[in-house]
Amino acid sequence: MSAAFAVLLGARLAAATEVGAPPPEAAPAAPPAAAEAPAPLPEPPALAPPDEATARALTEEVSRGLRCPVCQGLSVADSNADSARAMHTRIGELVRLGYSREQIEAYFVDRYGEWVRLAPPREGLHWLIWLGPAALFVVGAVGLAARGRGAAGAPAPVAPPGPPAGTPDAYRARFLSELDDEGR
Amino acid sequence: MKLNWKVLLAGLLLVVPLIGVLASGFGRDPRGVSNQLEGKLAPDFTLTTMEGSPVTRSNLTGAPVVLNFWSTWCQPCRVEHPHLQQAAQVYGARGVRFFGVLYNDTPEAARPFLARNGSLFPTLLDPSQRVAIDFGVAGVPETFILHPDGRIVRKFIGPVSFADLSAVLEPLL
DSSP states (O other): OHHHHHHHHHHHHHHHOOOSSOOOOOOOOOOOOTTTOSOSSSSOOSSOOOOHHHHHHHHHHHHHHBBOTTSSSOBTTTOOSHHHHHHHHHHHHHHHHTOOHHHHHHHHHHHHOGGGBSSOOSSTTHHHHHHHHHHHHHHHHHHHHHHHHHHHHSOOOOOOSOOOTTSOOHHHHHHHHHHHHHHO | OOOOHHHHHHHHHHHHHHHHHHHHHHTSOGGGGGOOSTTSBOOOOEEEETTSOEEEGGGGTTSOEEEEEEOTTOHHHHHHHHHHHHHHHHHHTTTOEEEEEEOSOOHHHHHHHHHHHOOSSOEEEOTTOHHHHHTTOOSSOEEEEEOTTSBEEEEEESOOOHHHHHHHHGGGO
């Protein structure tokens, strides 16, 4: 669970880090010639081709969620590496053809594996990573609260053994007495 | 000292899965996760050679194809170059088609390199790296071996040797 939390934290930190200027926006992609690239993805685009502002925003959004293949924990949007810029351009092309975020992510996952996602998807066992740390926190908090209540309801703790103030220290007296005995 | 079984159990519940995750993570090549396309049909493409001739992947079916993504600035690519040349010499004669794909590099850099080190097969240009992304290339060198029916039989990450290529190509012939 700690590892899961570390993964989650790393993903969040990487996603939150804005390093340098974002890569230059991809030039609007002309639909590829049929002979050159028949269909980027097996299924047709889920959306109508978006306007330029929407396309730029979606390109950035998708780029922030995908990992630069040659960097350490940087998103495609955050990296200036050539591979990341090429991926950014490709994302822009697919966005402008009308492919949805899910379709584009699936395209990259098909090629690079789940590793290419900076954050795990919110589905199936991956929910464990998303919810595990919070669940662990709640369990810990409830445990601590229960313990606190138990302590409050319990009888007052017995004072540590020791002589009441102002009375002779029985232990010290016994110690000194035994010391005397040894000395004889 | 008395053993607190509850604390021990809670500790084990936290630590054992963590050790499992770490053991699995450290025991795996982080770049090895990207062999996603093995067994799948290779993405189609049309690229031009440095001499300007178009090459379309879907026209290459019927014979095994070796597709090597490389660049002149990549040291492991220099290491594998003689192996690829040797394989092209041996298996080119038996019908295997060999292609290099220049990755994040220029023909101006590639021409003198190939003139010096030999060039027994064409080099394709992929200036936008679109085909490299379609093939899930994360860096160079990466080499794909395609079945005569167009499926990706094997993807090598890092420099290949003649023996590596031979082991995959022989059963395809």
